[in-house]
Amino acid sequence: LTLIASYRVDTNVTAKGPAHSNRETVYPNGTLLIQNITQKDTGFHTLLVSKVDLETEGQTGHLCIYSEQTPKVITSNNSRPWEHKDTVVLTCGAETRNTSYTWWINNQSLPNSTRLELSEDKRTLTVFTVTRNDTGPYVCEARNPVSVSRSDPFTLNVLCEWPRHPHHFPSGSCYHPEANLTTLCPWLITRRPPQSIQELFIPNITADKSRSYNCLVRNFITGLSKTTVKAITVSGDLSQPRDQTQVS
16 A cells, blocks of 8 residues: 555644645545546545554545546558458547447447457457448447547448449340330449449430440459440340340
8 A cells, every 4th residue: 555645633733645646635534635636546545544542444445537538539450451351350449447338330239240249348349351241331439437429430441352243224135115224334443432333324225226235344453354245135026035244
């Protein structure tokens, strides 16, 4: 034990100890006043009373100081993880004592998944073998008995080796005249937004639109690309159409 201060009732004299910081006052009834408390005041404090018969009695209590939660920032151990390859560890702010943590993904509580793991104190969230569906956003909340703080949304930039395939609506390759044809051609880019989609819409399609349509899908990060050739035939014959889509 390190002495803060002692007080003698018979002489009304207070003596300061090594742990006195000029913020402590001892009163005749044994009360200890600590002004402008800090985190350093957290710990066990013991009151010792020495009687005239030289017998000593003591009582120990624990003082816990809570700090007001500051806005938390989610950090990641990997700013550009690869899909199906990398594991990401997300951390909620700086470590503080006596704090509980809660996580959300896509504005919902964490789902039960073998690919998601919380640390014992729930301050860190590990996402094993990330996929493009794990981008988030993620939000964490830090709480103690006196305050609560929630982070800004955090989104993972998951790198995909191959981009998505083009989509055609309706499906098939043979269409009746005056039908509406929509083709979505997505690709990954390095700038925001993380995905961009180019749409080809042909309303009231006619026979002169029968041709092959090319969609180049490119990943500018890896340099890999895919080309889809969609052969469209406009005919009044709607018998069992053949899908002539080719991927190279």
